[in-house]
Amino acid sequence: MNSTIAMITFRSMLGRRRALLLFVLPGVLLILSLVLRLTDTNDLDVDTSVLQKFALGAVLPLLALIAGTGVIGPEIDDGQIMYILTKPIPRQVVVLTKLVVAIVLVTLFAAVPTLLAGLILGAPAGLTPAFAVGVLVGGVAYASVFVALGVMSRNAVTIGLLYALVWEGLFGNFAPGAKKASILQWALSVTDSLTDASTVHSAVGLTTALVLLVIVTLGATALATVRLRSLTVASAE
Template sequence: MSDTANVEQRRTAGRSVPPTRALALTYRVVLRQLASRGRIIALTALALVSTVAGFALGQADADLEAGVRLVSGLGFAVIIPVVSLVFGGAAIGDLREDKTLVYLWLRPMDRWPLVVGAFLAALTLTTPITLIPVVAAAVLAGSGGGLVAATVIAGLVAVIAYCAVFTLLGVALRRFIVWGLAYVLIWEGFIALGGAGVARFAIRKYTRSIIVDRTGVDLDLADFSQMTGIIVPLLAGVVALALASWRLARQDID
């Protein structure tokens, strides 16, 4: 009998772990793995840059457009995607690197609870670290409640979509940080500006569209309705998690 067959036999032997229990187990393990003090301090410091910038903008009595450009250009172009990449990619990627994933993988349970549990752990950490400082920047910029509401809605959509997509990267690729940064900085930052077709694959286009729809301030890479800006990234997140589950079920874990 082959090694793969032996592994599969051991994995499926005995009573299968219920999905809810498997999800909760994965969530606890991954959350503990991700929540290192150094990582949280470093990423929180990065996110607080937006709050400081928002305070400085408010002190200068900047207008709504300046506030929108600050939030979209710093919060949604750098802070939210980068923090989501670190946590989302590491949710599975770190477990694989330190050989912890094999212990979960060999348990008799479906693969989707493992992926969803890891995604939820990443989301648990990413959401407060990014949204609290970025929303605070919108408040301190003094640009009005429209920008604050837009930041909350677009921020929630962005965090969910980015964490899901980067969880997939962590499952599929070992150098997920490199590929994730290439997506955020090169694809979304430059290539997506070149045409409407490629821009459809940029999460930033949809989150900016939410902000534009609610504030009326014109931004590049933002021409969808608010509803489209919400629905498409969330659907992309569901697809990413489904692909991650499929990929994890078919790859060898050592």
């Protein structure tokens, strides 16, 4: 990891206009949780629904998309990435640094708010930390996929949005086969293993989920590194 690149990336992400979404999405989650608690309309089913469908199913993929594509995509689009690539810094270090920044952002703006939302709701002990861990684990995989997408395509946000909404949101929830190929379901499997709540169910076994999470994370990171190297070669030519 390169600390200089990390600091520049953090400043860039938190200074952009679209970085407001990093605050808006978790803000909506916390406000919703507070309203439900104050109106006394929450119970185990409602708590699970908020944490699973909104925090894990909506806030997480959208925040990971913003963070993952944002840490590197704009730099490639405007050519600023070439300043970094002309330095004697291994390409894998560049990718890993960008990925770490994306994961930190996902942790701060998705995992932590999920934990706070569960506490505000007054969810049963065990449910809140289970979902926070699930969001964190899923966030690592999502971030790696979206960082790779940001390196590979100028339309990364559009493609990522379609992936998050159509594949994860639609097929991942309703198509039995697609559920097993869903980061959301893998993260939910981790959550399910950490809580005894009868309202949490995953379509994927824990071992399978963990293996697939590791494969996707490593594979996407490797793909981003290879693609970044090809960008260097192309610009040199």
